[in-house]
Amino acid sequence: MRTGQLIKELRLKKGITQETLAAKTDISVRTIQRIENGEVDPRAYTLQSIAIALEVDFEVFADSEMEVKATDEKERGTWLPLLHLSGLLLLIIPPIILxxxxxxxxKHIRGHAIDIINFQLSMSLYLLPCALFSVYPILIVLGIFSQVVIIVNTVRVTGDQPYRYPLTIRFLKQELTA
Structure with a gap:
């Protein structure tokens, strides 16, 4: 269970409103709302304050976080490599569906998907003129190049290593994070 959901569940069991919890912890009501909605991950001292206010052990939240992290790692280890591997088809639809x-x-699937889609769009842009003008040697080299890059990046993502798609035009932009 996510920490925010657990906090909300414990708060409701105690019959405490968000306002009351905020007053007991010196945390703003808006922050409590954002934690419960899963918009932010609370820091350790925030969790400690909430644990004291809800009269539970801090370990309850720590155990919850460990469970979530294990689930997140399993999800990442399965779906991110599959997302990269879907680029072998040179169709944009499979990565978008995933x-x-x-x-x-x-977590982080958006960034991976954008990188793959940008790479596929770029390769399509490079391959189309080669096919139209019958430049078969370049067509073959680009086709093999794209497949090798996708396989290498899939292996890298599986090993939790950084990946890179060369010759990519950034059609879709990554979000800027503060």
């Missing part, structure tokens, strides 16, 4: 389907369950 992205939309797993966007709420797999």
């Amino acid at each position: 992205w939309i389907w797993k966007r709420d369950q797999v």
Whole structure:
């Protein structure tokens, strides 16, 4: 169970409102709302304050976080490599379907999906003129190059290593994080 959900569940069992919990912990009501909705991950001292206010052991939250991290790692280890591997088809639809389907369950899937889609769009842009003008040697080299890059990056993501898609035009932009 996510920490925010656990806090909400414990708070409701105690019959405490978000306002009361905020007053007991010196945390703003908005922050309590954001934690419970899963918009932010609370820091350890925030969790400690909430644990004291809800009269539970801090370990309850620590155990919850360990469970979530184990689940997240398992999800990442399965779906991110599959997402990269879907790029072998040189069709944009499979990565988009995986992205939309797993966007709420797999952390960082958006960035991986955008990288794959950008690479596929770039390769399509390079391959199309080669096919139209019958430049078969370049067509073959680009085709093999794209397949090798996708396989190498799939292996890297499986090993939790950084990956890179060369010759990629950034059609879709990554979100800027503060």
